[in-house]
Amino acid sequence: MRRWVVALVGAVVAALVTVVVMRMWKSDDDLIKESIGRFTKAVGVKEGDNPISRTARIKSELAETxxxxxxxxxEELGVEVSGRKDLAAEATRVGMFYQRAKADVVRVSIKREPSALVASADATVRVVGERGGAAREDLREIHFLMVKSEGRWLIRSMDVRAATQAQ
Known part of the structure; x- marks a missing residue:
């Protein structure tokens, strides 16, 4: 009888460990979406942001994404930026023009290369900005080229297309 109890307890523990591991494990697509989501949130403008805290937040998130x-x-704004440092500076400047700005990913379509180390993602992002008390809402199509590095999916390039009015 003791063996039966030990075997049953072992099976229950194994099942619980399997469930926990499966819930913690994220697919590459989930990790890509998470990276894009973190980036879009990082470049938003929070009400009351000051340049120092905004710059620190942006640099920290860009290092991870x-x-x-x-x-x-x-293209629409004539902006071409290369390098994390210049991107952080450009993203920080947005805070000088907007009292508040928020970007939310609405849709993401992902295609991974056979190597599983490179992926492209086409996303629709809803951007809401407030400038001088007037709010504006746009949808932007953004093409991301992603690379997998040390288990993380990082953005290698972004092509932000012209805005369309949100419905």
């Missing part, structure tokens, strides 16, 4: 030599293109 983009490659050091990231390239960003926003």
């Amino acid at each position: 983009v490659e050091a030599d990231v390239h960003v293109s926003v």
Whole structure:
């Protein structure tokens, strides 16, 4: 009878460990979406942000979400940025023009290369900004090139397309 109890307890423990591991494990697609989501939240403008705290927050998040030599293109605004440092400076400048700005990922479509180390993601991002008391809401299509480095998916490049009015 003792063996039966030990075997049963062992089976229950194994089942619990399996459930916990499965819940903690994230797919590559989940990790890519998480990285894009963290980036879009980081570049938002919080009400009452000051340049020092904003810069520190942006630099910290960019270190976790983009490659050091990231390239960003926003054709509509004539912005071409290369490097994490320049991207942080450009993202910080947005806070000088907007009292509040928020970006939320609405949709993401991901295609991974056979190597499983490179992926492209096309995202629709809703951007809401408040400037001079007037709010504006746009949808932007953004193409991301992602690379897997040390278990994390980092943004290598972004191509931000022209805004469309949100519905």
